[in-house]
Amino acid sequence: MNIIDRRRExxxxxxxxxxxxxxxxxxxxxxxxxxxxxxxxxxxxxxxxIVVPADGxxxxxxxxxxxGGAREYVLPGNKKYIQGDTIARPEEEGGGSGASDGGEGEDxxxxxxxxxxxxxxxxxxxxLPDLAKRQVLGVEETQPxxxxxxxxxxxxxxxxxxxxxxxxxxxxxxxxPRAEDIAAMEAEIARLDDIGGxxxxxxELREELERKQKRMRLVPFIDPLDVRYRRFDQVPKPVAxxxxxxxxxxxGSMDEHMKDLAKRFYSLLYLFLKRRYGKVEVVxxxxxxxxxxxxxxxxxxxxxxxxxxVSTALEEMARIIQDRFPANQWNIYGAQASDGDNLPMDNSxxxxxxxxxxxxxxxxxxxxxxxxxxxxxxxDATSLWxxxxxxxGSDETMAMRKVSHRRDIYPVFRELFAKGGANAEAS
Numbered sequence: 001m002n003i004i005d006r007r008r009e010x011x012x013x014x015x016x017x018x019x020x021x022x023x024x025x026x027x028x029x030x031x032x033x034x035x036x037x038x039x040x041x042x043x044x045x046x047x048x049x050i051v052v053p054a055d056g057x058x059x060x061x062x063x064x065x066x067x068g069g070a071r072e073y074v075l076p077g078n079k080k081y082i083q084g085d086t087i088a089r090p091e092e093e094g095g096g097s098g099a100s101d102g103g104e105g106e107d108x109x110x111x112x113x114x115x116x117x118x119x120x121x122x123x124x125x126x127x128l129p130d131l132a133k134r135q136v137l138g139v140e141e142t143q144p145x146x147x148x149x150x151x152x153x154x155x156x157x158x159x160x161x162x163x164x165x166x167x168x169x170x171x172x173x174x175x176x177p178r179a180e181d182i183a184a185m186e187a188e189i190a191r192l193d194d195i196g197g198x199x200x201x202x203x204e205l206r207e208e209l210e211r212k213q214k215r216m217r218l219v220p221f222i223d224p225l226d227v228r229y230r231r232f233d234q235v236p237k238p239v240a241x242x243x244x245x246x247x248x249x250x251x252g253s254m255d256e257h258m259k260d261l262a263k264r265f266y267s268l269l270y271l272f273l274k275r276r277y278g279k280v281e282v283v284x285x286x287x288x289x290x291x292x293x294x295x296x297x298x299x300x301x302x303x304x305x306x307x308x309x310v311s312t313a314l315e316e317m318a319r320i321i322q323d324r325f326p327a328n329q330w331n332i333y334g335a336q337a338s339d340g341d342n343l344p345m346d347n348s349x350x351x352x353x354x355x356x357x358x359x360x361x362x363x364x365x366x367x368x369x370x371x372x373x374x375x376x377x378x379x380d381a382t383s384l385w386x387x388x389x390x391x392x393g394s395d396e397t398m399a400m401r402k403v404s405h406r407r408d409i410y411p412v413f414r415e416l417f418a419k420g421g422a423n424a425e426a427s
Contacts, residue, residue, distance in 0.1 A: 142234040153229030166226040176219035177212040185209050242331040242363075243281040244273055245317050248299065249338035251288045251308035254370075261370040262337035263300055264409045269335060270296075272417065283320060287313035293320060310342045310384060314353040327361040334358065334365040335416075340382025347387040354391050354398075365398045366416045372404055 081087070149162055189205050192198045246269065248262050273280045284299035285291055288306030291313040317334065325332060342350065359365060367388055381389075385400070392398050401412045 143237040144232040145235045147231045147233040149228040150231045151225075151228065153231070157230045157232075159228050159230050162228040163222070163226050166228060167222045170223060170226060171219060171221070174219045175215065176221075177216050179216075182209065182212055182216070185212070241279050241281075241329065242333060243283060243321075243325050244269070245283045245285060245320075245332070245334045246270075246299065247285045247287065247291075247313045247317065247334065247336040249288075249308060249310070249313075249341075250286050250302070250304060250306075251341070252305045253308060253341040254305075254339050257372065258339050258370040261403055261406065261409065262368070264406065265337055265368055265370075265403070265413060266300070266335070268409065268413050269417075272413075281325075283317075285313050285316050285320075287316070291316040308341050308343065309346050310338065311346050311349040311353055314350060314358055318353065318357040321361055332362045334362055335368070336366070337368045337370060338384060339371060340369045340384045342384045342387075344383060347383055350384070351387050351391060354388075359391070359397055362397055367398065367400045368412065368416075369400070369402045370404070371402065 149159060185205060186209065189202055189209065192202045192205070246266050248266065250259065254262070270282060273282060282296075284294050284296060286294050286299055286302065286304070287310070288304070289309045289312065290306075293316065294302070313336070321327065321332060354365075369382065369385055385402075388398075388400055392400055399416055401416060403409055403412050
């Protein structure tokens, strides 16, 4: 018999691909993160080639031990070398990971990941912190729940305990003799037969024994009526509902570079939420000197500009929470991106709103300050950053990060939404 594999080439090595990813998972994940830092927004969801160091994917091999055992071997003689001579290592041709004066080198291992594999590895250890509040939303997701017993079902759901209990109740109600009683009666008849002279008593016992044996045959140990199977009903499964508020400063102080950084952060956040959570609402709020809720297209592409009053965005967020997202039913999260500029007189209002109206309702609130490389690090902190530092010091549900270059977006995003929270990651 001839077996011809007519599958497309891409599916033949699926098992090998999965085995390789499992074995070199740490190296592949690191390569995915490095590749992600160089990508544009439109390429975030795409797979592609990654480079893994060749020394990290070598297969284990078995070699003879240099110690122990008895070995016999013969070395051929020669006319060129004598004992104690050193032999130079021969040069090897071929490309490598770098130049070498000894002729040695090794190519890095290139591996192609699909879109699904790339995103799974990149988002693998990210989560929304403290996703706790759960509600029954409907019948989209169900789970089995014990609902008593039934008289028919598959063998796997047979309830032995309930079946035996029914059998015992039925046998007791119908007076089925016990096997121990019959055995004792048979032993008594045998004893009287050995003694002799008790024919009347023996005849009476034999008659009684016959009646008991007949009743035992008529009343079986287990009857089909006794059999019970565990019953399960599908009930709606409580799921965690979450809402993510995306607040972005689009005032005149936010130049194109800063807006690009903010958009990249929110694009990655939006992708993460859509892929990892099925019951997450996303609310987009843009603000200048006034704030309003907008759709996704307007949030990412509108060119509206103006002054800066941060408190308006927090007021809009608090209003939407009160109107549509009760805090006792929803897990509430916030992510804010700004260049740090704000009216000095508005900082106290902003802090007060955070402490009294936003953070008490939020599971987690992340602040991302965007700027230029010269402003990052040792430069003076912005007024909004200094104001928020007063809040972060006393509230672990809030985290702050700065970013000044595209390559920093991915590491900062991972810090903010790593399992355990940004504060745990930073510590």
